[in-house]
Amino acid sequence: MILIIARKELRSLFATPMGWLVLAIFQAIVGTYYSLSFNQYFEIMQSAHWQVQRIGLTQFMAEGVFGVAAVLMLFVVPLVSMKLISEERKNQTMALLMSAPLSMTELILGKLLGILSYLSLLILSMVLMIALLLPWAEIDLPYLLTHAFGLWLLMLASSALGLYISCLTANPILAAFCSLTALTFWLLLDKFFSDDHQALFHDFSLMQHYRQFALGILNSYDILFFVLFAGFFVLLAIRRLHADRLYG
Template sequence: MILNIARKELKSLFASPMGWIILALLMMAFGSYYLTGVNNYFEVMSGAIRPAERVGVTIFVGQTVYSIASFIMLFAVPLLTMRLISEERRSQTLPFLFSAPISLTEIVLGKFVGLIVFLSILVFYIFLMLTTLNIWADIDFGYLIANSIGLWLLVASFSALGIYFSSLTQQPIIAAILSFISLFALMIMERFFASDPNHWFSYLSLMKHFQSFSRGLIDSSDLMYFFLFISTFLTLTIRRLDADRLRG
């Protein structure tokens, strides 16, 4: 049943112009930054005469693309999650979902999986685009895989939080604004504790846990953080819908 709901959500994304527009705009943005990174690499490296000053093309271009991708997704994901549940509430179709022979967990996970499949297209697109560097240079595939996993976990976390805020209101725009503000705060939270990087509050920062992936490292503690973040907000969404169902 989860796959059926996910398939329905994925079809609705591709059936609407908004889904195609967001997909096209993001692909165009990532592609332009990829070309910019390649051009900058040749310009900078042509002036770096000493070998110690040279940087691998994978890191140079990859940092450009993945860093901007994490920032752009901060704006794109709230636009995609804002309607997932709030639209059901506004159109008065939520009671029909409650009365259907499926559990709330299946509903939430189905919507989440459908959106993640859509966003995974973008993450895979970035990975394939950067692997084209291998045509004329030896690239670090481990670095690209680690960054792709980190970006995927990051957008999955964005989606989980966005779905939760979508369950709180029947206005999609309000859900998008609340999601963006919360995600932005979680992204820059580490900067508020720059003087004390070991402060426990700084560990809540999404960017802090994404940084190890951006360096080409896969840390089990960061994997656990993203897993707990995603599962927490999906559980809160299920609890919220369960409270709505009990109230009738």
């Protein structure tokens, strides 16, 4: 049942102009940065006379491409997650889902898997962009895959947050705005609380944990943080729908 819901959610994204428009704009911006980073790399390396000044092509390209992608995801995730549940409420089809022979856990996990499948296509396209340089340059695949995995975990956490907020309202526009606000807060939490005495808040920043993957560091602590963060908001979304089913 989870896979059926995920497939339906993925099809609905590509059945609307918004799904294709987001994909096209994302690819255009990322492709532009890809081209600029490629040209800038050789310009910088030509002026770097000392070996210590040189930087690997994979790291340079990934920092440019994945860096802009992380910023774009701040807007992409609220756009694609805003309709997950709020659209069902708005169209008054939520009652049909409540009466269907499926649990709220299956519904939430199916919708989350659907949106993650869509976002995974975006991440996969960036990996392929850089991997296409393999015939002409030495690509550090472990570093590239680690960076991509970190971005995927960031999208998992962001999507779970957007899904929960979508459960709270019947207005998709309001859900998108609240998701954007909440996601910005969680991403930049380390900037708001940068004092050493506020290290607890600093550690809750999504961007702080993503930076480790951007450095090519695969840390189980950072993986666990993203999984627990996503699991927390998934559980909140399930409990929210359970309450709607019981009390209306």
